[in-house]
Amino acid sequence: MRKIIETERLILRPFETSDLTALTRYAGEYDVAKATAQLPHPYTEAEAQAWLDYNQHSSGGPTESHIYAIATRENSLIGCISLTAKGDGSQADWELGYWLGQPHWRKGYMREASEALLDDAKQHLAPTQLCACVFTDNPRSADLLRHLGFTSCGQSTEFSLARGHEVDAQVLTLSLEAHHA
Numbered sequence: 001m002r003k004i005i006e007t008e009r010l011i012l013r014p015f016e017t018s019d020l021t022a023l024t025r026y027a028g029e030y031d032v033a034k035a036t037a038q039l040p041h042p043y044t045e046a047e048a049q050a051w052l053d054y055n056q057h058s059s060g061g062p063t064e065s066h067i068y069a070i071a072t073r074e075n076s077l078i079g080c081i082s083l084t085a086k087g088d089g090s091q092a093d094w095e096l097g098y099w100l101g102q103p104h105w106r107k108g109y110m111r112e113a114s115e116a117l118l119d120d121a122k123q124h125l126a127p128t129q130l131c132a133c134v135f136t137d138n139p140r141s142a143d144l145l146r147h148l149g150f151t152s153c154g155q156s157t158e159f160s161l162a163r164g165h166e167v168d169a170q171v172l173t174l175s176l177e178a179h180h181a
Contacts, residue, residue, distance in 0.1 A: 012069070015052050022101070024048040028042060067080065081110075083096055095133070130173065131173045132150055133158055153171050154171045155169065
């Protein structure tokens with residue numbers, strides 16, 4: 001996948017040291033963290049620094065994660081989006097994950113970022129199927145995934161670090177096999 005993906009309003013790019021303050025602020029919002037499985041709450045500056053250090057040293061190879069900072073054209077961090085290789089025997093090749101800082105909700109940013117990331121993945125990874133998991137109390141995220149072409153394929157429970165317990169979730173998939181014919 002490309003290292004930098006640009007859209008009309010956004011730049012999907014590697015995380016930078018200068019993202020520390022915004023990362024701590026936005027990932028630290030409870031309403032953001034509770035919608036994810038992996039963000040703890042509270043989210044400290046030390047955790048944000050560890051995340052930045054980790055991402056600056058990961059190679060993003062074909063069997064790893066492709067993690068992007070979502071930044072405005074002015075290069076201000078507003079969120080994160082990723083594709084993670086699925087090596088768990090599931091039918092999906094990659095899993096889509098994302099979060100966006102609360103001040104940037106309902107502006108179409110995540111739709112724009114997701115469409116760009118999926119277009120790039122189709123070109124460079126050639127996946128046959130993608131999956132995503134969304135907590136059932138997050139209907140806006142489920143609506144976004146359906147807009148992208150994902151369909152529901154079942155229910156599960158996922159542990160949420162921010163909530164500290166299992167949460168009911170919906171599993172969605174996007175079949176891309178038609179693109180390979």
